[in-house]
Amino acid sequence: MIDEKGKELVTIEMDNTNLIQKYCFEKYIVNDRNQFARSIALSVANEPSLYNPVFFYGVSGSGKTHLLNAIGNYIVTHNPDTRVLYATAEMFINDVLAAIRSDSSTSMSMLRSKYRDVDVLLLDDIQFIEGKEICSKEFAFTLDSLCMNGKQVVLSANKAPREFEGGDDYLRNRLLSGIVADMGIPDWPENEDIVREKAAEKDLLIDDGVVEYIGKMHCRSLFEIEGAMANLKAYSETVKPLITLDTAKAVLTAGIFDAYDGSEH
DSSP states (O other), rough: BBBSOBBBBOOOOTTOOOOOOOOOOOOOGOTTHHHHHHHHHHHHHTTTSOOOSSEEESTTTSSSHHHHHHHHHHHHHHOOOOEEEEEHHHHHHHHHHHHHHHHHHHHHHHHHHHHHHHHEEEEEEGGGTTHHHHHHHHHHHHHHHHTTTOOOOOOEESOOOGGOSOHEEEHHHHHHHHHEEEOOOOOOTHHHHHHHHHHHHHTOOOOOHHHHHHHHHHSSOOOHHHHHHHHHHHHHHHHSOOOOHHHHHHHHHHHHHHHHHOOOO
């Protein structure tokens, strides 16, 4: 699309929520460390702007993306007229840079409409905005605009606001003015339900011994648990359906394609 001055405009789809539909509250595994975060998420899903802004932080794979999308999916299901947008920091950064490159006031206006003319903004992994001065300022202005107009903002990052470095003092303080919740990642035995849930998603039958092994040895993040399940599922489909504890140890230690030594028949 070209504006009246011949500048290329940023194309923005306003009706797209970007939500990942598979993530919902029903499938979110609650434990002692993420209970507060989940409670806050459900509260703002039921009553947007009750707490504002909301900031979830935790290690990669701790369930931040799941929780942000659960909020959005709940809202659009129960209040379909609510304007919800889920985006990653990478998407936001790319949109800002594209608008700047277009050197068009219309493109900047469209950018701001995309992120500010919503009722609920869910922005994931905002640590990537850190240190990018232009993007950081645009985000701070967006955050202020939404909060001042009573719109809900929910954010996530892999670290707490106090750990943000560089010249983002205003943004850091703005984030600290709202609800800040640590997602964490549970240790065994709290991990058992997560392991069983991920196994069920892949239709993978594993016994208690395998569940315990994965929970204790591969529980640093949900991504690691999902990776373990993917490897075991592939093994069960290509080598042998039955996953014993010895098989699980071999596959997850040595790698799926060289783990099988023929000792199980």
